[in-house]
Amino acid sequence: MKVLNDFSNVFKRYDLDLEKTGEAKTVSKDAVLQKIAKFVVEGDEDGILPAVQAALKDKSPLVVINEALIAGMNEVSRLWDDGVYFLPQVILSSDAMNVGIAECEKNMGKSMDRKGKVVTHTAEGDIHDIGQVIVNALLNANGFEVIDLGADVPTDKVVAACKEHRPVMVTGTALMTTTMTAFPKIAHQLKKAGLEIPFICGGGAVCEEYVTEYDLGIWGKEASQSPGMAEDALAGESWESMRSKWNG
Protein backbone atom coordinates (compact mmCIF):
# COMPACT_ATOMS: atom_id res chain seq x y z
CA MET A 1 0.00 0.00 0.00
CA LYS A 2 1.22 3.43 -0.88
CA VAL A 3 1.57 5.61 2.17
CA LEU A 4 1.14 9.34 1.81
CA ASN A 5 3.65 11.11 3.97
CA ASP A 6 3.93 14.43 2.20
CA PHE A 7 0.82 16.49 2.87
CA SER A 8 2.12 19.75 1.44
CA ASN A 9 0.03 19.42 -1.71
CA VAL A 10 -3.21 18.27 -0.14
CA PHE A 11 -4.91 21.62 -0.53
CA LYS A 12 -3.24 22.55 -3.80
CA ARG A 13 -5.61 22.87 -6.72
CA TYR A 14 -4.53 20.52 -9.48
CA ASP A 15 -4.94 23.19 -12.14
CA LEU A 16 -2.89 25.94 -10.58
CA ASP A 17 0.41 24.56 -11.81
CA LEU A 18 -0.34 26.17 -15.16
CA GLU A 19 -0.05 29.65 -13.74
CA LYS A 20 3.26 31.14 -12.88
CA THR A 21 3.62 33.05 -9.70
CA GLY A 22 5.99 35.89 -9.14
CA GLU A 23 6.28 38.93 -7.01
CA ALA A 24 7.10 42.51 -7.76
CA LYS A 25 10.50 43.56 -6.51
CA THR A 26 10.98 46.66 -4.41
CA VAL A 27 12.15 49.43 -6.74
CA SER A 28 12.91 52.20 -4.25
CA LYS A 29 14.20 52.33 -0.68
CA ASP A 30 12.26 55.54 -0.19
CA ALA A 31 8.86 54.57 1.26
CA VAL A 32 6.98 57.35 -0.53
CA LEU A 33 8.44 56.47 -3.94
CA GLN A 34 7.96 52.76 -3.33
CA LYS A 35 4.29 53.38 -2.55
CA ILE A 36 3.85 55.14 -5.91
CA ALA A 37 5.75 52.39 -7.74
CA LYS A 38 3.45 49.86 -6.08
CA PHE A 39 0.39 51.66 -7.44
CA VAL A 40 1.94 51.40 -10.93
CA VAL A 41 2.71 47.70 -10.49
CA GLU A 42 -0.83 47.10 -9.24
CA GLY A 43 -2.33 49.24 -11.99
CA ASP A 44 -4.29 51.40 -9.55
CA GLU A 45 -5.08 54.62 -11.40
CA ASP A 46 -7.32 55.89 -8.60
CA GLY A 47 -4.89 55.36 -5.75
CA ILE A 48 -1.89 56.77 -7.55
CA LEU A 49 -3.02 60.39 -7.88
CA PRO A 50 -3.14 61.32 -4.14
CA ALA A 51 0.14 59.44 -3.61
CA VAL A 52 1.87 61.42 -6.36
CA GLN A 53 0.38 64.71 -5.10
CA ALA A 54 1.66 63.98 -1.60
CA ALA A 55 5.13 63.06 -2.88
CA LEU A 56 5.39 66.24 -4.94
CA LYS A 57 5.24 68.33 -1.74
CA ASP A 58 8.88 67.54 -1.00
CA LYS A 59 10.20 65.70 -4.04
CA SER A 60 10.97 66.94 -7.51
CA PRO A 61 8.65 65.79 -10.28
CA LEU A 62 11.58 64.29 -12.18
CA VAL A 63 12.52 62.14 -9.21
CA VAL A 64 8.92 60.94 -8.93
CA ILE A 65 8.81 60.17 -12.66
CA ASN A 66 12.13 58.39 -12.90
CA GLU A 67 12.46 56.69 -9.55
CA ALA A 68 8.84 55.75 -8.92
CA LEU A 69 6.63 55.85 -12.03
CA ILE A 70 9.05 54.59 -14.67
CA ALA A 71 10.83 52.32 -12.19
CA GLY A 72 7.47 50.74 -11.36
CA MET A 73 6.63 50.31 -15.03
CA ASN A 74 9.99 48.65 -15.67
CA GLU A 75 9.03 46.14 -13.01
CA VAL A 76 5.75 45.57 -14.88
CA SER A 77 7.76 44.95 -18.08
CA ARG A 78 9.84 42.39 -16.24
CA LEU A 79 6.78 40.58 -14.87
CA TRP A 80 5.31 40.56 -18.40
CA ASP A 81 8.54 39.18 -19.88
CA ASP A 82 8.58 36.47 -17.20
CA GLY A 83 5.03 35.43 -18.05
CA VAL A 84 3.70 36.43 -14.62
CA TYR A 85 1.72 39.41 -15.87
CA PHE A 86 -0.83 39.33 -18.69
CA LEU A 87 -1.94 42.02 -21.09
CA PRO A 88 -4.73 43.53 -18.91
CA GLN A 89 -2.22 44.21 -16.13
CA VAL A 90 0.18 45.95 -18.52
CA ILE A 91 -2.65 48.19 -19.77
CA LEU A 92 -3.79 49.07 -16.23
CA SER A 93 -0.23 49.77 -15.09
CA SER A 94 0.46 51.96 -18.09
CA ASP A 95 -2.71 53.96 -17.39
CA ALA A 96 -1.73 54.40 -13.74
CA MET A 97 1.77 55.53 -14.74
CA ASN A 98 0.31 58.05 -17.18
CA VAL A 99 -1.96 59.52 -14.49
CA GLY A 100 1.16 60.02 -12.35
CA ILE A 101 3.23 61.49 -15.19
CA ALA A 102 0.44 63.94 -16.08
CA GLU A 103 0.37 65.16 -12.47
CA CYS A 104 4.16 65.60 -12.40
CA GLU A 105 4.07 67.48 -15.71
CA LYS A 106 1.36 69.76 -14.33
CA ASN A 107 3.64 70.45 -11.38
CA MET A 108 6.64 71.18 -13.63
CA GLY A 109 4.54 73.43 -15.85
CA LYS A 110 5.90 71.59 -18.90
CA SER A 111 6.10 68.14 -20.40
CA MET A 112 8.86 65.87 -19.16
CA ASP A 113 11.85 65.58 -21.44
CA ARG A 114 11.52 62.53 -23.58
CA LYS A 115 14.26 60.62 -25.36
CA GLY A 116 12.70 60.91 -28.79
CA LYS A 117 9.44 60.50 -30.64
CA VAL A 118 8.00 57.27 -31.99
CA VAL A 119 4.94 57.26 -34.25
CA THR A 120 2.77 54.16 -33.70
CA HIS A 121 -0.28 53.00 -35.64
CA THR A 122 -2.46 50.01 -36.48
CA ALA A 123 -2.96 49.40 -40.21
CA GLU A 124 -5.84 50.79 -42.21
CA GLY A 125 -8.85 48.49 -42.02
CA ASP A 126 -7.49 46.82 -38.91
CA ILE A 127 -9.33 47.62 -35.72
CA HIS A 128 -7.33 45.19 -33.62
CA ASP A 129 -5.02 47.60 -31.82
CA ILE A 130 -4.10 45.44 -28.82
CA GLY A 131 -0.54 44.90 -30.02
CA GLN A 132 -0.12 48.63 -30.43
CA VAL A 133 -1.49 49.25 -26.93
CA ILE A 134 1.36 47.17 -25.49
CA VAL A 135 3.96 48.84 -27.70
CA ASN A 136 2.71 52.27 -26.58
CA ALA A 137 2.84 51.28 -22.91
CA LEU A 138 6.37 49.91 -23.12
CA LEU A 139 7.74 52.84 -25.15
CA ASN A 140 6.13 55.27 -22.74
CA ALA A 141 7.64 53.49 -19.79
CA ASN A 142 11.05 53.74 -21.38
CA GLY A 143 10.90 57.49 -21.76
CA PHE A 144 9.91 57.84 -25.41
CA GLU A 145 7.22 60.24 -26.57
CA VAL A 146 4.58 58.16 -28.31
CA ILE A 147 2.64 59.78 -31.14
CA ASP A 148 -0.30 57.37 -30.99
CA LEU A 149 -2.26 57.45 -34.25
CA GLY A 150 -4.62 54.70 -33.05
CA ALA A 151 -6.25 51.96 -35.11
CA ASP A 152 -7.45 51.84 -38.72
CA VAL A 153 -5.05 54.57 -39.90
CA PRO A 154 -4.82 55.42 -43.62
CA THR A 155 -1.30 55.28 -45.11
CA ASP A 156 -1.29 59.02 -45.90
CA LYS A 157 -1.92 59.89 -42.29
CA VAL A 158 1.07 57.83 -41.14
CA VAL A 159 3.34 59.53 -43.67
CA ALA A 160 1.98 62.98 -42.74
CA ALA A 161 2.62 62.31 -39.03
CA CYS A 162 6.20 61.30 -39.83
CA LYS A 163 6.74 64.49 -41.81
CA GLU A 164 5.34 66.57 -38.98
CA HIS A 165 6.97 64.89 -35.97
CA ARG A 166 10.24 63.58 -37.49
CA PRO A 167 10.20 60.53 -35.17
CA VAL A 168 13.27 58.34 -34.56
CA MET A 169 11.12 55.30 -35.40
CA VAL A 170 7.67 54.43 -36.71
CA THR A 171 5.71 51.26 -35.94
CA GLY A 172 2.80 49.50 -37.64
CA THR A 173 0.65 46.69 -36.27
CA ALA A 174 -1.62 44.42 -38.33
CA LEU A 175 -3.58 41.36 -37.32
CA MET A 176 -4.87 40.53 -40.76
CA THR A 177 -3.10 39.69 -44.00
CA THR A 178 -5.59 41.92 -45.83
CA THR A 179 -4.46 44.98 -43.90
CA MET A 180 -0.69 44.46 -43.70
CA THR A 181 -0.44 45.32 -47.40
CA ALA A 182 -0.48 48.96 -46.26
CA PHE A 183 3.05 48.61 -44.82
CA PRO A 184 5.08 48.46 -48.06
CA LYS A 185 3.03 51.41 -49.33
CA ILE A 186 3.91 53.48 -46.26
CA ALA A 187 7.57 52.48 -46.54
CA HIS A 188 7.61 53.50 -50.19
CA GLN A 189 6.03 56.89 -49.48
CA LEU A 190 8.40 57.57 -46.60
CA LYS A 191 11.40 56.83 -48.82
CA LYS A 192 10.01 59.05 -51.55
CA ALA A 193 9.69 61.86 -49.02
CA GLY A 194 13.33 61.35 -48.04
CA LEU A 195 12.44 60.02 -44.58
CA GLU A 196 14.66 56.99 -43.95
CA ILE A 197 12.99 56.14 -40.64
CA PRO A 198 13.22 52.56 -39.33
CA PHE A 199 9.71 51.13 -39.77
CA ILE A 200 8.94 48.33 -37.31
CA CYS A 201 6.08 46.11 -38.49
CA GLY A 202 4.51 43.40 -36.37
CA GLY A 203 1.29 41.74 -35.26
CA GLY A 204 -0.60 38.50 -35.79
CA ALA A 205 -0.39 38.13 -39.54
CA VAL A 206 2.97 39.80 -40.07
CA CYS A 207 6.07 37.69 -40.62
CA GLU A 208 9.74 38.34 -41.22
CA GLU A 209 9.75 37.29 -44.89
CA TYR A 210 7.05 39.83 -45.65
CA VAL A 211 8.55 42.80 -43.81
CA THR A 212 12.10 42.36 -45.04
CA GLU A 213 10.89 42.51 -48.64
CA TYR A 214 10.59 46.31 -48.59
CA ASP A 215 13.09 49.04 -47.67
CA LEU A 216 12.85 50.52 -44.13
CA GLY A 217 10.97 47.43 -42.91
CA ILE A 218 12.13 45.67 -39.74
CA TRP A 219 10.08 42.81 -38.39
CA GLY A 220 8.93 43.16 -34.78
CA LYS A 221 8.42 39.68 -33.37
CA GLU A 222 7.27 40.73 -29.91
CA ALA A 223 5.98 44.01 -28.51
CA SER A 224 8.63 43.75 -25.80
CA GLN A 225 11.34 44.39 -28.41
CA SER A 226 10.06 47.89 -29.11
CA PRO A 227 12.00 49.83 -26.41
CA GLY A 228 15.29 48.19 -27.46
CA MET A 229 14.61 48.97 -31.09
CA ALA A 230 13.72 52.57 -30.25
CA GLU A 231 17.02 52.93 -28.35
CA ASP A 232 18.91 51.73 -31.43
CA ALA A 233 17.00 54.14 -33.66
CA LEU A 234 17.66 56.96 -31.20
CA ALA A 235 21.37 56.15 -31.29
CA GLY A 236 21.21 56.78 -35.04
CA GLU A 237 21.36 53.22 -36.33
CA SER A 238 20.13 52.88 -39.90
CA TRP A 239 17.23 50.60 -40.81
CA GLU A 240 19.65 48.30 -42.60
CA SER A 241 21.80 47.80 -39.55
CA MET A 242 18.73 47.45 -37.30
CA ARG A 243 17.31 44.84 -39.64
CA SER A 244 20.48 42.79 -39.58
CA LYS A 245 20.57 43.03 -35.80
CA TRP A 246 16.93 42.22 -35.00
CA ASN A 247 15.96 40.04 -37.98
CA GLY A 248 17.44 37.11 -39.86
Add this chain to the structure above:
Amino acid sequence: MNAKERVMAVINHQKPDRMPCFGANSTVTYEQMDKVGAYWPDGHDKGEVMAKQALAAYKVLGFDAVRVPFCQTFEAVALGCKRKPGKIRDIEGIPGIDHPPPYKIDDTPVFPNDFLSRGFIPELIKAVEILKKEVGDEVAIVAGIIGPFTIAGSLLDSVPLLKATFKAPEKMRPFLEVGEKAGTALAKALIDAGADIISIEDMTASPELIAPKTYRDYELEYQRKQCDAISVPKILHICGNVDAIIAWMGQTGAEILSLEPKASAKLAREKCGADAILMGGVDTATTLFMKDAETVKQGCEESVADGIQILAPGCAVAPGTPTENLLAMVEIAKAH
Protein backbone atom coordinates in the same frame (compact mmCIF):
# COMPACT_ATOMS: atom_id res chain seq x y z
CA MET B 1 -17.29 7.17 -47.29
CA ASN B 2 -18.56 10.53 -48.44
CA ALA B 3 -17.21 13.76 -46.96
CA LYS B 4 -19.84 14.06 -44.22
CA GLU B 5 -19.53 10.40 -43.21
CA ARG B 6 -15.78 10.87 -42.94
CA VAL B 7 -16.19 13.87 -40.63
CA MET B 8 -18.87 12.20 -38.51
CA ALA B 9 -16.79 9.02 -38.20
CA VAL B 10 -14.02 10.98 -36.49
CA ILE B 11 -16.51 12.74 -34.20
CA ASN B 12 -18.08 9.40 -33.28
CA HIS B 13 -14.66 7.92 -32.52
CA GLN B 14 -14.87 5.51 -35.45
CA LYS B 15 -12.17 4.96 -38.02
CA PRO B 16 -12.63 7.14 -41.13
CA ASP B 17 -11.43 5.91 -44.54
CA ARG B 18 -8.92 8.76 -44.35
CA MET B 19 -8.30 11.91 -42.35
CA PRO B 20 -10.87 14.67 -42.99
CA CYS B 21 -9.77 18.19 -43.89
CA PHE B 22 -11.85 21.36 -43.42
CA GLY B 23 -11.80 24.72 -41.64
CA ALA B 24 -13.10 25.60 -38.19
CA ASN B 25 -12.91 29.21 -39.43
CA SER B 26 -13.45 30.89 -42.78
CA THR B 27 -11.60 29.33 -45.73
CA VAL B 28 -12.77 31.67 -48.52
CA THR B 29 -10.12 33.19 -50.78
CA TYR B 30 -10.07 35.57 -53.76
CA GLU B 31 -9.07 32.72 -56.08
CA GLN B 32 -12.03 30.60 -54.94
CA MET B 33 -14.35 33.59 -55.45
CA ASP B 34 -13.20 33.80 -59.08
CA LYS B 35 -13.76 30.07 -59.56
CA VAL B 36 -17.36 30.13 -58.28
CA GLY B 37 -18.19 33.65 -59.48
CA ALA B 38 -19.32 34.93 -56.07
CA TYR B 39 -17.63 37.88 -54.43
CA TRP B 40 -17.32 40.11 -51.37
CA PRO B 41 -18.92 42.29 -50.07
CA ASP B 42 -22.10 40.38 -51.09
CA GLY B 43 -20.73 37.18 -49.56
CA HIS B 44 -20.86 38.87 -46.14
CA ASP B 45 -24.49 39.94 -46.28
CA LYS B 46 -26.45 38.06 -48.97
CA GLY B 47 -27.42 34.46 -48.20
CA GLU B 48 -27.24 33.18 -51.79
CA VAL B 49 -23.76 34.61 -52.39
CA MET B 50 -22.54 33.44 -48.99
CA ALA B 51 -23.68 29.87 -49.73
CA LYS B 52 -22.04 29.93 -53.15
CA GLN B 53 -18.74 31.05 -51.68
CA ALA B 54 -18.90 28.46 -48.90
CA LEU B 55 -19.47 25.70 -51.45
CA ALA B 56 -16.08 26.50 -52.96
CA ALA B 57 -14.47 24.75 -50.00
CA TYR B 58 -15.94 21.47 -51.29
CA LYS B 59 -16.08 22.10 -55.03
CA VAL B 60 -12.74 23.87 -55.52
CA LEU B 61 -10.65 22.61 -52.63
CA GLY B 62 -12.18 19.20 -51.92
CA PHE B 63 -12.58 19.97 -48.20
CA ASP B 64 -14.93 17.69 -46.27
CA ALA B 65 -17.12 20.48 -44.92
CA VAL B 66 -18.47 23.84 -46.04
CA ARG B 67 -18.49 26.72 -43.60
CA VAL B 68 -20.26 30.04 -43.10
CA PRO B 69 -19.88 32.93 -42.28
CA PHE B 70 -16.58 34.68 -43.16
CA CYS B 71 -16.42 37.39 -40.50
CA GLN B 72 -17.15 37.71 -36.77
CA THR B 73 -19.79 40.43 -36.75
CA PHE B 74 -23.21 38.73 -36.91
CA GLU B 75 -24.14 38.50 -33.22
CA ALA B 76 -22.51 41.82 -32.32
CA VAL B 77 -24.34 43.74 -35.05
CA ALA B 78 -27.67 42.19 -33.98
CA LEU B 79 -26.86 43.37 -30.43
CA GLY B 80 -26.31 46.96 -31.51
CA CYS B 81 -22.69 47.20 -32.76
CA LYS B 82 -21.92 48.90 -36.04
CA ARG B 83 -20.37 46.86 -38.84
CA LYS B 84 -17.31 48.35 -40.48
CA PRO B 85 -17.13 47.31 -44.14
CA GLY B 86 -14.09 45.27 -45.11
CA LYS B 87 -13.09 47.39 -48.08
CA ILE B 88 -9.64 48.95 -47.85
CA ARG B 89 -8.53 51.09 -50.75
CA ASP B 90 -9.93 49.09 -53.69
CA ILE B 91 -9.83 45.62 -52.19
CA GLU B 92 -12.77 43.91 -50.51
CA GLY B 93 -11.84 42.37 -47.18
CA ILE B 94 -13.35 41.12 -43.94
CA PRO B 95 -15.80 43.38 -42.06
CA GLY B 96 -15.12 44.20 -38.42
CA ILE B 97 -16.84 46.04 -35.58
CA ASP B 98 -16.63 49.83 -35.75
CA HIS B 99 -16.03 52.25 -32.90
CA PRO B 100 -17.56 53.46 -30.67
CA PRO B 101 -18.99 50.39 -28.93
CA PRO B 102 -22.64 50.51 -27.79
CA TYR B 103 -21.94 49.95 -24.08
CA LYS B 104 -19.73 50.96 -21.16
CA ILE B 105 -18.82 48.52 -18.38
CA ASP B 106 -21.36 49.98 -15.90
CA ASP B 107 -24.23 49.57 -18.40
CA THR B 108 -26.63 46.64 -18.55
CA PRO B 109 -26.65 45.10 -22.01
CA VAL B 110 -29.98 44.13 -23.56
CA PHE B 111 -30.75 40.91 -25.39
CA PRO B 112 -33.43 41.86 -27.94
CA ASN B 113 -36.41 39.54 -28.38
CA ASP B 114 -36.16 39.83 -32.14
CA PHE B 115 -32.43 38.98 -32.09
CA LEU B 116 -32.69 36.39 -34.87
CA SER B 117 -34.29 38.80 -37.30
CA ARG B 118 -31.80 41.62 -36.68
CA GLY B 119 -28.77 42.71 -38.69
CA PHE B 120 -27.47 40.17 -41.15
CA ILE B 121 -28.56 37.07 -39.20
CA PRO B 122 -31.50 36.19 -41.51
CA GLU B 123 -29.05 36.05 -44.45
CA LEU B 124 -26.72 33.73 -42.54
CA ILE B 125 -29.62 31.40 -41.75
CA LYS B 126 -30.68 31.52 -45.40
CA ALA B 127 -27.13 30.59 -46.47
CA VAL B 128 -27.22 27.45 -44.29
CA GLU B 129 -30.64 26.49 -45.71
CA ILE B 130 -29.28 26.82 -49.25
CA LEU B 131 -26.18 24.80 -48.36
CA LYS B 132 -28.34 22.03 -46.92
CA LYS B 133 -30.36 21.89 -50.17
CA GLU B 134 -27.17 21.84 -52.22
CA VAL B 135 -25.09 19.27 -50.33
CA GLY B 136 -27.70 17.28 -48.39
CA ASP B 137 -25.84 14.59 -46.50
CA GLU B 138 -22.85 14.52 -48.83
CA VAL B 139 -20.81 17.22 -47.12
CA ALA B 140 -20.78 18.38 -43.49
CA ILE B 141 -22.13 21.87 -42.89
CA VAL B 142 -20.24 23.90 -40.30
CA ALA B 143 -21.92 27.06 -39.01
CA GLY B 144 -19.91 29.55 -37.00
CA ILE B 145 -20.94 31.44 -33.91
CA ILE B 146 -18.88 33.74 -31.68
CA GLY B 147 -18.02 32.88 -28.07
CA PRO B 148 -19.33 34.88 -25.09
CA PHE B 149 -16.09 36.68 -24.20
CA THR B 150 -15.47 37.86 -27.76
CA ILE B 151 -19.03 39.19 -28.09
CA ALA B 152 -18.55 41.01 -24.77
CA GLY B 153 -15.39 42.50 -26.32
CA SER B 154 -17.39 43.82 -29.27
CA LEU B 155 -20.07 45.31 -27.00
CA LEU B 156 -17.52 47.10 -24.78
CA ASP B 157 -14.44 47.38 -26.99
CA SER B 158 -11.54 45.14 -26.09
CA VAL B 159 -9.41 47.48 -23.97
CA PRO B 160 -12.20 48.37 -21.48
CA LEU B 161 -13.10 44.67 -21.25
CA LEU B 162 -9.48 43.67 -20.64
CA LYS B 163 -9.20 46.30 -17.90
CA ALA B 164 -12.39 44.98 -16.31
CA THR B 165 -10.90 41.48 -16.08
CA PHE B 166 -8.75 42.78 -13.21
CA LYS B 167 -10.55 45.90 -12.03
CA ALA B 168 -14.18 44.84 -11.93
CA PRO B 169 -14.52 41.26 -13.18
CA GLU B 170 -18.03 40.80 -11.77
CA LYS B 171 -19.22 43.62 -14.03
CA MET B 172 -18.35 41.44 -17.04
CA ARG B 173 -21.02 38.88 -16.15
CA PRO B 174 -24.07 40.59 -17.73
CA PHE B 175 -22.05 40.99 -20.95
CA LEU B 176 -20.87 37.37 -20.92
CA GLU B 177 -24.44 36.32 -20.28
CA VAL B 178 -25.79 38.27 -23.26
CA GLY B 179 -22.87 37.00 -25.38
CA GLU B 180 -23.67 33.41 -24.44
CA LYS B 181 -27.39 33.87 -25.11
CA ALA B 182 -26.71 35.43 -28.50
CA GLY B 183 -24.34 32.71 -29.70
CA THR B 184 -26.59 29.93 -28.41
CA ALA B 185 -29.74 31.38 -29.99
CA LEU B 186 -27.91 31.76 -33.30
CA ALA B 187 -26.53 28.21 -33.06
CA LYS B 188 -30.02 26.76 -32.53
CA ALA B 189 -31.39 28.64 -35.53
CA LEU B 190 -28.47 27.48 -37.68
CA ILE B 191 -29.00 23.86 -36.58
CA ASP B 192 -32.69 24.16 -37.53
CA ALA B 193 -31.55 25.48 -40.91
CA GLY B 194 -29.37 22.41 -41.46
CA ALA B 195 -26.00 22.89 -39.75
CA ASP B 196 -24.29 19.62 -38.75
CA ILE B 197 -21.55 21.15 -36.62
CA ILE B 198 -21.32 24.45 -34.71
CA SER B 199 -17.92 26.13 -34.61
CA ILE B 200 -17.47 28.50 -31.66
CA GLU B 201 -14.80 31.13 -32.32
CA ASP B 202 -13.70 32.89 -29.14
CA MET B 203 -10.65 34.91 -30.15
CA THR B 204 -10.64 37.31 -27.21
CA ALA B 205 -10.59 34.49 -24.64
CA SER B 206 -6.99 33.68 -25.65
CA PRO B 207 -4.22 33.79 -23.01
CA GLU B 208 -2.50 36.21 -25.40
CA LEU B 209 -5.16 38.71 -24.32
CA ILE B 210 -6.50 37.67 -20.92
CA ALA B 211 -5.03 35.93 -17.90
CA PRO B 212 -5.68 32.17 -17.79
CA LYS B 213 -7.45 32.61 -14.47
CA THR B 214 -9.94 35.00 -16.09
CA TYR B 215 -10.77 32.23 -18.53
CA ARG B 216 -11.10 29.68 -15.73
CA ASP B 217 -13.10 31.85 -13.31
CA TYR B 218 -15.39 33.60 -15.79
CA GLU B 219 -15.47 32.50 -19.41
CA LEU B 220 -15.38 28.74 -18.82
CA GLU B 221 -18.77 28.76 -17.10
CA TYR B 222 -20.46 30.51 -20.05
CA GLN B 223 -18.78 28.32 -22.67
CA ARG B 224 -19.96 25.25 -20.75
CA LYS B 225 -23.51 26.56 -20.62
CA GLN B 226 -23.37 27.25 -24.34
CA CYS B 227 -21.96 23.84 -25.24
CA ASP B 228 -24.60 22.17 -23.05
CA ALA B 229 -27.38 23.93 -24.95
CA ILE B 230 -26.12 23.05 -28.44
CA SER B 231 -27.34 19.64 -29.59
CA VAL B 232 -24.90 18.96 -32.44
CA PRO B 233 -21.10 18.41 -32.25
CA LYS B 234 -19.16 21.57 -31.42
CA ILE B 235 -15.74 22.89 -32.34
CA LEU B 236 -14.12 25.30 -29.88
CA HIS B 237 -11.57 27.59 -31.50
CA ILE B 238 -9.49 30.00 -29.42
CA CYS B 239 -6.64 31.78 -31.22
CA GLY B 240 -2.98 31.84 -30.31
CA ASN B 241 -1.08 29.70 -27.85
CA VAL B 242 -3.73 28.20 -25.58
CA ASP B 243 -1.44 25.86 -23.62
CA ALA B 244 -2.23 27.65 -20.35
CA ILE B 245 -6.00 27.06 -20.70
CA ILE B 246 -6.20 23.89 -22.78
CA ALA B 247 -7.14 21.70 -19.80
CA TRP B 248 -10.21 23.87 -19.19
CA MET B 249 -11.08 24.05 -22.89
CA GLY B 250 -11.33 20.29 -22.64
CA GLN B 251 -13.96 20.69 -19.91
CA THR B 252 -16.34 22.88 -21.93
CA GLY B 253 -18.21 20.02 -23.58
CA ALA B 254 -16.92 20.87 -27.06
CA GLU B 255 -16.14 17.59 -28.84
CA ILE B 256 -13.50 19.15 -31.10
CA LEU B 257 -10.74 21.55 -30.05
CA SER B 258 -9.29 23.63 -32.88
CA LEU B 259 -5.67 24.65 -32.28
CA GLU B 260 -3.23 27.00 -33.93
CA PRO B 261 0.21 25.45 -34.46
CA LYS B 262 1.51 27.81 -31.72
CA ALA B 263 -0.41 25.64 -29.22
CA SER B 264 0.86 22.19 -28.34
CA ALA B 265 -1.30 19.35 -29.64
CA LYS B 266 0.67 16.94 -27.46
CA LEU B 267 -0.15 18.94 -24.35
CA ALA B 268 -3.80 19.13 -25.43
CA ARG B 269 -3.90 15.33 -25.65
CA GLU B 270 -2.24 14.96 -22.29
CA LYS B 271 -4.57 17.45 -20.55
CA CYS B 272 -7.84 16.64 -22.33
CA GLY B 273 -7.59 12.87 -22.65
CA ALA B 274 -8.10 10.36 -25.42
CA ASP B 275 -11.68 11.41 -26.25
CA ALA B 276 -10.87 14.99 -27.21
CA ILE B 277 -10.77 15.39 -30.98
CA LEU B 278 -7.96 17.69 -32.05
CA MET B 279 -8.17 19.82 -35.18
CA GLY B 280 -5.41 21.97 -36.66
CA GLY B 281 -2.57 22.11 -39.14
CA VAL B 282 -0.46 25.01 -40.31
CA ASP B 283 -0.27 28.71 -39.52
CA THR B 284 -2.55 30.67 -41.83
CA ALA B 285 -0.42 33.81 -42.16
CA THR B 286 3.21 32.74 -41.99
CA THR B 287 2.79 29.39 -43.78
CA LEU B 288 -0.43 29.03 -45.78
CA PHE B 289 -0.39 32.59 -47.07
CA MET B 290 3.36 33.24 -47.37
CA LYS B 291 5.00 29.89 -48.16
CA ASP B 292 4.76 27.23 -50.86
CA ALA B 293 2.89 23.93 -51.07
CA GLU B 294 5.92 21.89 -49.95
CA THR B 295 6.23 23.86 -46.71
CA VAL B 296 2.49 23.48 -46.12
CA LYS B 297 2.74 19.71 -46.56
CA GLN B 298 5.67 19.50 -44.19
CA GLY B 299 3.80 21.53 -41.54
CA CYS B 300 0.71 19.33 -41.92
CA GLU B 301 2.78 16.16 -41.50
CA GLU B 302 4.22 17.57 -38.28
CA SER B 303 0.74 18.37 -36.96
CA VAL B 304 -0.49 14.87 -37.77
CA ALA B 305 2.52 13.42 -35.98
CA ASP B 306 1.62 15.55 -32.95
CA GLY B 307 -1.84 14.00 -32.75
CA ILE B 308 -4.07 16.19 -34.94
CA GLN B 309 -7.09 14.15 -36.19
CA ILE B 310 -8.75 16.70 -38.46
CA LEU B 311 -6.45 18.65 -40.74
CA ALA B 312 -7.36 22.35 -40.86
CA PRO B 313 -5.92 25.80 -41.34
CA GLY B 314 -4.81 26.99 -37.88
CA CYS B 315 -7.20 29.95 -37.98
CA ALA B 316 -9.20 31.93 -40.57
CA VAL B 317 -7.58 31.63 -44.00
CA ALA B 318 -6.12 34.85 -45.42
CA PRO B 319 -8.18 35.73 -48.52
CA GLY B 320 -5.01 36.10 -50.62
CA THR B 321 -3.90 32.53 -49.89
CA PRO B 322 -2.94 30.55 -53.04
CA THR B 323 -5.29 27.65 -53.89
CA GLU B 324 -2.41 25.22 -54.34
CA ASN B 325 -1.45 25.63 -50.69
CA LEU B 326 -4.96 24.66 -49.59
CA LEU B 327 -4.95 21.72 -52.03
CA ALA B 328 -1.67 20.61 -50.47
CA MET B 329 -3.49 20.21 -47.15
CA VAL B 330 -6.06 17.91 -48.74
CA GLU B 331 -3.24 15.88 -50.29
CA ILE B 332 -1.76 15.21 -46.85
CA ALA B 333 -5.20 14.37 -45.41
CA LYS B 334 -5.66 11.81 -48.20
CA ALA B 335 -2.38 10.16 -47.25
CA HIS B 336 -3.51 9.46 -43.68
